Amino acid sequence: MKSEKYKFFIIIFLSVLIGISVGLIVSLFHLSINWVVMNKFTLIHTIYPWQNFQYIAYMFSSSIMLFISVYLVKKYAPDAGGSGIQNIEGVVANKITMNDIKIIIVKFFGGVFSLGAGMAMGREGPSVQIGGAVGQMLSRRFSLNRNEINMLVAAGAGAGLATTFNAPLAGILFVFEEMRDEMKYTYVSVQSIVSATVVSIITLHIFIGNNISIPVGNIRLPDVYQFWIFIIFGLFFGVFGFIFNKYLVYFTEKIAQMHGWQFNILILIIGSMVGLLLYFYPNSVGEGYGVIHAAINNELGIEMLFILFTVRFLTTLISYGTGAPGGIFAPMLALGTLFGVLFGILVNISIPSVQIEPLVFAIVGMSAFFSATVRAPLTGIILVAEMTSSFNLLMPLLITSLVATITVNSLGGRAIYTILLEEALKISKFGKNKSEANEEF
Template sequence: MSQTSATLHRALHAPAGLKRTGKWLFLFILIGVIAGGGSILFHTLCDYGMRYFMDGMAGYRPVGPAGEHALLAPSNTPFNRWVLLILPALGGIVSGWLVYTFAPEAEGHGTDGAIDAYHNKGGIIRGRVPFIKTIASTITLTTGGSGGREGPIAQIGAGFGSFLATRLKLSAHERRIMLAAGVGAGVGSIFRAPLAGALFAAEVLYSDADFESDVLIPAGISSVVAYCLFCLVFGWGALFKAPDFQFTNPLELGPYALLALVLVAGGYVYTKVFYSVHGTFKKFKAVPNHIKPAIGGLLTGMIGFYLPETLAFGYGIVQKGILEQAPLTLLLGVALGKIFTTAFTIGSGGSGGVFGPSIVIGGALGGAVGKIFQMFAPDLIPHTGPFVIVGMAGFFTSVSSTPVSTIIFVSEMTNSYHLLLPSLLVCFLCHQLSTRFSIYSEQVPNKFASPAHAGEVHVDILQAYRVKDLDNRIRWVATVPEDMDFGSFKELYSKTNQHYFPVVNDEGKLTGIFSINDFRSILFESAIVHLILLKDIAMTDIITVRPSEDLNSVMNKFTQRNIDSLPVVREDDPSVLMGMLGRREVIDFYNTRLKEVRPELARSLGTTTSQYVNPVKAPEGVKGDSEPLGE
């Protein structure tokens, strides 16, 4: 371990209190610095790539958002549609070779990779993935591929958070938090939306309206640091320039509600086209994987030949729409064309994010709907720019199930907070109407359905109930005297169906217990059966449970000796037996409660408590314990 890593390791494992808080703060700031630096690097590479590929080779100079300024002066290259046709294919060849040679998991949109690592891989991301993702995405996007910047930058931040946690030998839970903090920092900085970045990192993990609360504060700290670092280099301010739109007429909510329906329909088409293209390319087994992005790039270029605005980032169209400078036909063309260019670019294995294209598609659809309403009701809809802003939020909500963070995202990106009311209406309508599809295939419904929280599901429910809540499941069993010889017991055993036999003294007090496994070795030793007393084979170190104990504690006791049933004793006197409680009865009670509280979770988890089940098998012909107590 290097000197720096050793220092961080000692810092992290310092005694609890102010010191520990400060050291965690240091780690989250460090993640923010690295993510902010990654955002600066990626943004710079994209700017240079656009200048030398799209501008220098094809003569295409797309308009960008008002909050971004080119680092290099434009070239004098004349516009050439034929170069624009083949340029995305050339970028696809190079990026495909990079990805499938060095890091196949970097293909597609990177946010899904981070989500998958969080839920299923203990927060582990290979160290090379962020670097390959950065280079491959730069090539893909700056040669005309349709995609966004959030996927690559999310993996840069997530990859460093995962790497740092691994070097410090942190737990899987801590590594997942640091991964998510990196996601929030990267996304929040490159889109100049630090609060939204933190919320996005906590919300995008789940398809239901759920948040990963442990992530919010770490991601918030890292996001603020990364955002400040990014803006120190590229300037402060929002990504888009928007007039001071005001919401003053409640009647506008009618058109906004209809806009939500259009956005949900568009989101459905977007996800279906995206995953249909993705599935089709996966089926092409005869075509090498690294060639597929080139094919997708060629299909993208064919659309871009006629509609160049659908290539690369496309944020300029959103800016024009906000300022009401884009015609209706262009908005509709970009909305439809961007769906297909994004599907061809990323669905074929190209590298890029899906947030950026979603913003463009949603803004174009919103602007188009606004213009249509303005034609028929100009007094009600005096401006169409607000429909562009609300459309961005609603469309991404419909395809990502992130209503809260998306509302804040769009507000921060446009510096427009006066449209929160229509945004709330549209986003929550879109979320409710789009629960059956998502662009993020690795999302899980909620925390309870995440493998990262699997153990917490048992504990939360089992700790809420006590042994006394299972009174009708506690079974009475016959006790045996400790001075009974084994020969007499054999005759009793042949007439009972018990598995466990509590042993009592002359006063009826519990002194031991044994199971059928404890006497199996002497069952057929007829010569000594009358010499062996039951107290000789009984275990006196008895594991018992009391009526006030929670069921999680009971399940832990079952696993101590891999036993299937425990004696329930009186609260004030552990020598008084009340009955036996079986492991299966506890599991059955748990499953019943689970179906009542979370029916969809019970279906998804199935045998959730199977980790506890390792039953003792009875001899052939021996049935279960006797009837429940009191019946």
């Protein structure tokens, strides 16, 4: 009994320590990305002599930054590429092992360079993997078994997601929903996940503040007799989610097959194109928060909404395919917003009796695209509700996300991180048998 109480105390103590550490590191990660982005623009506009050809400086800087990011991954930590969430799931399931210190360093700096370059990726993937790596790094200093260490890896991952979006409930739900097949939930594991997440959010508020990620103001809830429109809305996102997952894997596989100078040239070309888009059409690349605010503030017309949705769909696939550190949550939220506003405008024009604010479809669209792709609808619903402070839209969120998930399942689609983990194991770079010999606990 004493041993169990002692172990419980150690795990909760470690959970709090993990929460503080993840809150600090992820906060610093966010501040570093913002600093790089701001100073990159300032530097180009201040010292670059040819004002009419500034796009060349954007192309050059983005290509070099992306190249450095990918080089760090390829050279020092191949499993730090992409989102990394699938790798954390593999660790929790005892299918792969992780060099936590390398992951933290490479993911941090690689993520700063890739997101600073303007790639259409998010900071949540790196934050989750960094959080999981911090959980393992701190827990393996104590006499814990593999399952207990995995519990703290999951707790760190949840804290990483929560800190990224200032969304504690979503961080907790993400672990419960996304890792439901990988770990057994007990009273201790639940307390561990909650403790790490809550403490990480407190740490975030101390260092960065408590700001709503996407403030939208007061929103009128649609009439119950208009809920049928959200069923149709969910069908669209089910199809989009199926297509998105299929081609995300396709681009990732195709680019991963390239090696040597061909791969390096392709990375430089992709970086240059991102820089060019960043200069002329900044809303078509980057994490997507700029285009989200533009869309919900009615700054984009119907044609531009359609164009940006199409272009960002493609740039997200290509950006992730490079293997640079970066996630897909934020880009998915941007895509959901763009199509949501477009859908809302067209519905109001086509069916005058259904007058629902396009903003409602934007918020619901974020959750629906996330749910269809990640197959974690509860996480998507709560994440968007926390980010926008729009809990009054829970019914439209539930209906659309449920329909989107059922639709993609009917089409034969699967959760994106399950597919990515299988692909990682298939090429045996992160396979358990190969990496066990290099990892000690």
